[in-house]
Amino acid sequence: MIDLHCHILPGVDDGPTSLYESLKLARFCVADGITVVTATPHCHSLIHLLRTDILPHVAAYNRELGAAGIPLTVLPGSEIQVYDSAVYRREFEEDVFCHLGNRRTHTLLEFSWDVDKFPSDSAGLIEWIRSRDMVPIVAHPERHHFFRERPMLLQRLVDAGAWIQITVDSLIGNFGPEAKAFGEQFLRTHHEAILASDAHNSKRCSGLSAGYSWVREHLGSDRSRDLLERAERVRMSLMSDQVSMPSLQAKAG
Numbered sequence: 001m002i003d004l005h006c007h008i009l010p011g012v013d014d015g016p017t018s019l020y021e022s023l024k025l026a027r028f029c030v031a032d033g034i035t036v037v038t039a040t041p042h043c044h045s046l047i048h049l050l051r052t053d054i055l056p057h058v059a060a061y062n063r064e065l066g067a068a069g070i071p072l073t074v075l076p077g078s079e080i081q082v083y084d085s086a087v088y089r090r091e092f093e094e095d096v097f098c099h100l101g102n103r104r105t106h107t108l109l110e111f112s113w114d115v116d117k118f119p120s121d122s123a124g125l126i127e128w129i130r131s132r133d134m135v136p137i138v139a140h141p142e143r144h145h146f147f148r149e150r151p152m153l154l155q156r157l158v159d160a161g162a163w164i165q166i167t168v169d170s171l172i173g174n175f176g177p178e179a180k181a182f183g184e185q186f187l188r189t190h191h192e193a194i195l196a197s198d199a200h201n202s203k204r205c206s207g208l209s210a211g212y213s214w215v216r217e218h219l220g221s222d223r224s225r226d227l228l229e230r231a232e233r234v235r236m237s238l239m240s241d242q243v244s245m246p247s248l249q250a251k252a253g
Contacts, residue, residue, distance in 0.1 A: 001208045002036040002235040003230070004100060005028065005108060005139060005165055005196035008074060009057050012049065013041040015200045019064060024202045026070050032207030036073045036235055038100050040108055044081035050091075051098040054078060075238055076102045081110040085119045089128065099134070101238030106211055108165070110139045114148035118153065126160035137163045140198060142170050142183035154186075163192045168211030169204070171195075187219060187227075194231050 006029075007015030010022035017102045021146065039058055058076040065072055077087060077100040082088050091097060099107040107129065111118055116145055119125065129136045138157055141147045141164050147154045164186055170179040171187075195212065199205035216224040 001032075001034045001212075002231050002238075003034050003040070003199070004038045004077075004106075004137070004194060004195050004231065004234060005079065005198045005210055006036055006037045007039075007041060007079075007198070008198045009039045009041055009054075009061055012057055013047050014134055015041065016202075021201055022061070023068055023070065025065065025199060025205060026065060026072050027066075028202055028205060028207065030072050031037075031201075032209050034072070034208055036075060036239070038075045038108075038238070040077045040079040042081070042110075043078040043097065044110070045083055045089075046253075049078055050096045050099070051076075051102065052096070053176060054098045055102065066093050073239075075100070077108060079108050079110050081112065082119060082125065083112055083117055083121065085121050085125045088125065091188055092129075092132075100137075100234070103238055104132070104134055104137045105237045106137060106234055108139055109136050109145065109162075110117040111143065115150075118146065122153075123156040123160040126157050126162045130161040135163055136161070136193065137165050139165050139196075140167045140170065142166055142179045143175055145178075148171075148178060148182050158190055158192070163194060164190050165194050165196050167198045168206050168208060168209075168214075169198070171208060171211055171214045174206065184218065187223070189213065191226075192230075193227065194234070195227055 010016045016022035035230045043049050055078050062074055076098050076100045109149045126136055141154050166183045169185040197205055212224050
């Protein structure tokens with residue numbers, strides 16, 4: 001499995017504060033069946049981590065994983081918050097963002113938790129990103145109260161071409177009943193979705209297998225397999241120049 005949203009790098013954002021804690025999280029991921037993690041440190045107005053910041057951390061961390069004998073591959077990436085569409089477009093064109101896998105195929109977007117900071121032209125921005133042959137993935141919409149209260153805001157993003165990322169902890173109830181209910185609703189109604197952990201440390205991580213099991217139990221094995229295969233296709237696009245890894249479709253049931 002690949003986890004496309006994970007704050008695993010030590011000491012760079014609000015993820016693990018130490019290498020010890022980060023390696024503990026990495027061992028949990030491996031035990032859960034995760035083989036690849038996309039490190040997604042924050043890129044917002046307060047923690048504005050760009051490619052030149054992130055790539056050295058990822059390289060150093062992979063060396064630590066090797067030294068510790070942990071069979072996990074960590075790819076670069078970031079969780080980019082759109083707080084001003086004009087700023088986002090400028091930095092995108094300057095090619096300073098670290099998109100998923102440091103590729104121009106998929107990018108992880110986050111919006112502010114404050115609806116007043118939700119750009120009115122967000123759907124247009126999604127179309128603009130898609131016109132550049134990149135798939136924008138909206139992080140954890142089920143946790144945003146304004147998406148729950150005004151679902152058309154999210155629907156416009158989906159109609160413009162965005163995928164959605166549902167967090168496993170939401171599905172199993174760790175972010176409350178509203179996030180759980182809307183996470184299930186989104187998975188029922190939005191085909192182009194992926195599951196991710198959005199893990200920040202070993203205490204805030206339920207892995208991925210629990211999420212796929214939840215989907216299999218509540219939405220059926222076909223939906224679980226579809227989500228896993230979608231994530232696998234993303235993994236292949238991010239690692240197209242690396243040795244192919246075996247498919248894990250059997251874990252979807």
